[in-house]
Amino acid sequence: MQTLETIIAFIIIFGALxxxxxxxxxxxxxxxxxxxxxxxxxxxxxxxxxKKKETVYxxxxxxxxxxxxxAGEDAENIELKPGYRVGLIFDNEEYVTxxxxxxxxxxxxxxxxxxxxxxxxxxxxxTGYEEGEEDTLKTFTIHKEAVIVENGVENQxxxxxxxxxxxxxxxxxxxxxxxxxxxxxxxFVIFVLIGLFxxxxxxxxxxxxxxxxxxxxxAGLKSGDVIQSIEGTEVSSWGDVQESIQKNPGxxxxxxxxxxxxxxxxxxxPQEVKRDGKKIGIIGVYPPVEKAPIKAIQxxxxxxxxxxxxxxxxxxxxxxxxxxxxxxxxxxxxYKSTEEVAKQGIFTLMKWAGLLSINLGIMNLLPLPALxxxxxxxxxxxxxxxxxxxxxxxxxxxxxxxxxxMLLMIVVTWNxxxxxxx
Numbered sequence: 001m002q003t004l005e006t007i008i009a010f011i012i013i014f015g016a017l018x019x020x021x022x023x024x025x026x027x028x029x030x031x032x033x034x035x036x037x038x039x040x041x042x043x044x045x046x047x048x049x050x051k052k053k054e055t056v057y058x059x060x061x062x063x064x065x066x067x068x069x070x071a072g073e074d075a076e077n078i079e080l081k082p083g084y085r086v087g088l089i090f091d092n093e094e095y096v097t098x099x100x101x102x103x104x105x106x107x108x109x110x111x112x113x114x115x116x117x118x119x120x121x122x123x124x125x126x127t128g129y130e131e132g133e134e135d136t137l138k139t140f141t142i143h144k145e146a147v148i149v150e151n152g153v154e155n156q157x158x159x160x161x162x163x164x165x166x167x168x169x170x171x172x173x174x175x176x177x178x179x180x181x182x183x184x185x186x187x188f189v190i191f192v193l194i195g196l197f198x199x200x201x202x203x204x205x206x207x208x209x210x211x212x213x214x215x216x217x218x219a220g221l222k223s224g225d226v227i228q229s230i231e232g233t234e235v236s237s238w239g240d241v242q243e244s245i246q247k248n249p250g251x252x253x254x255x256x257x258x259x260x261x262x263x264x265x266x267x268x269x270p271q272e273v274k275r276d277g278k279k280i281g282i283i284g285v286y287p288p289v290e291k292a293p294i295k296a297i298q299x300x301x302x303x304x305x306x307x308x309x310x311x312x313x314x315x316x317x318x319x320x321x322x323x324x325x326x327x328x329x330x331x332x333x334x335y336k337s338t339e340e341v342a343k344q345g346i347f348t349l350m351k352w353a354g355l356l357s358i359n360l361g362i363m364n365l366l367p368l369p370a371l372x373x374x375x376x377x378x379x380x381x382x383x384x385x386x387x388x389x390x391x392x393x394x395x396x397x398x399x400x401x402x403x404x405x406m407l408l409m410i411v412v413t414w415n416x417x418x419x420x421x422x
Contacts, residue, residue: 006339011063013338013353015041017183017360018066024182025068025175026055032171035071035162042066054145054156064409070175072163084115088126088140095143096126101150113140121160165391169379176375183361184304190354191303195296198347199289205235206288207257214284219268221285225257238287245270249281303351307358315362332413369401 018041029036035054042060050057080086080099087100087110100107112131119125124142129135144162147154160166164175205227210217227235230244231253244253249272257264270281334356341352367377375398382388 003339006335006342009342009349010335010338013349013356014063014334016186016353017357018042020182020186020357021179021360021364022066022068024178024180028171028175028178029068029070029164032167032175033162034164034167034175035156035158036068037071037156038067038069040067040069070164071158072160072165080115080118082116086113086115086126087111088113091143094141095146096140097143097146098154099126099142099146099148101148103152106152113138120157124159165388169383173376173379176372176379177365179372180361180364183357183364184308187307187354187357187361188300188304190350190357192296192300194347194350194354195299196291196293199291200295200299201238201287202290202295203237203239204288205237205241208286208288210286211284214282215268215271216283216285219255219283220266221255221257221268221283222259225255225259225264227255227257228263229256230254242287245283246280249273249279251281303354304358307355308362311359311362368405370398370405371401374398374401 022039022041026036026039037054038056038058040058040060042062043064043066044060044062046058047061048059087098087104087107088096089098089100089107089110091097098107098110100110104110104112113126113128114131114134115126115128116137117125117127120142124144126140126142127137128140130138142157144159145156147156149155164172167175207216207221207223207225207227209223210221227241229235230241231248233244235241235244249270252267252269255266255268257266268283270283272279273282274280338349338352342349364372365376366373368374378389378394388394
C-alpha cells in the first residue's frame with residue numbers, strides 16, 4: 001500500500017511540476033501567435049493523446065520532463081518538388097484547405113495537381129497544372145490553416161508569421177522564461193496553501209497543539225495557554241519557551257501560564273530524547289500557528305525566497321567542489337525521497353513539491369545548452385549583436401548539450417539505483 005501511495009504521490013508531483021512549467025511556455029507562445037503543435041508531459045511513446053484546435057496534448061511514457069513543440073523549431077514542411085502530384089481540397093471560397101500527398105483514392109472530391117511551385121511560408125500559393133488542363137498553369141491560394149495529409153495524418157502548415165523565429169526578441173524571451181517562472185509561481189502557491197490550511201508559526205509564548213502522550217498534556221497544560229514564565233524566568237517568544245524546555249531534560253520545571261484570564265502554576269517534566277548526539281527535553285507541544293490569508297501570503301514569499309537562496313548555495317558548493325555528482329539525484333532518487341516524505345503527512349509532501357518546483361525552475365535557468373537558460377543566453381547574445389546567431393549552429397549547440405544532459409541523467413540514475421537497490 002505504501003508503494004502505491006508513493007507512486008501516486010510521485011506521479012502527481014512530477015506531473016504538476018512539468019505541467020505548470022510547460023504551461024508557461026504554451027500560454028506565452030500562443031499569446032505571441034506561435035503555432036504550438038504539441039504539449040507533452042514526458043518523453044518516448046505516447047500513453048494518452050488529445051487534440052484541441054491546433055495543439056495535440058500528450059502524456060508520454062518516460063517521466064524525464066516535457067516539452068512544447070512550436071512551429072519553426074524543427075524542419076517544418078515536407079518539400080514538394082516540381083513534378084510532384086498532389087490532391088487539393090478547397091473550401092467555399094476556393095482556398096486550399098488540404099494537400100493530400102498519398103492515398104488519394106480515399107478522397108473522391110479532390111482535384112489533382114502537378115506541382116510547379118509551392119510556397120507555404122510567405123505567399124501561401126501553389127502553382128501547377130491541374131489534371132485535365134495540363135496546358136494551363138494555375139495558381140491556387142492556400143489557407144493559412146491548411147493541412148498536409150500523409151498516410152491519413154494531418155499536419156497543419158505553419159506560415160512564417162506563426163513560427164517561433166518570426167517573433168520579436170521580446171516575445172521569444174518571454175515564451176522561454178515563462179516556463180521556469182511558472183515553477184516559482186507554483187511553489188509560491190503551494191506554500192500559501194500550506195499557510196492557509198496548516199497555519200503559519202507565530203513567534204509567541206503560547207502553546208499550540210499538544211500530542212496525545214506528551215508531558216505537557218499529562219501535566220495539565222492546554223492548547224492556547226499563554227506562558228508567562230518558566231522556572232521563574234519570563235518568556236516572551238516561542239524561541240524562549242523551546243530553549244527552556246530543551247535545556248531541562250528529565251527535570252521538573254514550573255510553568256506559569258495565563259488561561260482565560262487566570263494565572264496557573266503547572267509543574268512539567270520534559271521527556272529526555274537524543275538529537276544530533278545531544279540530550280534535550282521535549283514536552284509534546286507544537287508552536288502556535290495562525291491561519292490568516294495575509295500571513296499565508298507572507299509565508300509563501302518567505303519560503304520561496306528561502307529555498308531559492310538555499311539551492312543557489314548548493315549550486316555554489318557544486319562549482320567550488322564542496323558538492324559532488326554523487327550527491328545529485330535523478331528520477332529514482334526523487335522517487336525514493338518522495339517515499340520518505342510521504343510518510344510525514346500531506347503538508348510535508350506539499351512542502352517537498354514546492355522545493356522541487358523551485359529546484360526545477362532554477363535548473364532550467366542555468367545557462368546550459370538545451371535548457372531554457374541556454375536559449376535565453378543566445379537571446380542575450382542576439383540582443384548584443386543586433387542579429388540572431390545562425391540557427392543551424394545554435395541547433396547543433398543545443399543538440400550536443402541535450403546529449404550531454406541525457407548522459408548526465410543516465411549517470412545520476414545509475415548512481416541512484418546503486419544507492420537504493422544494489
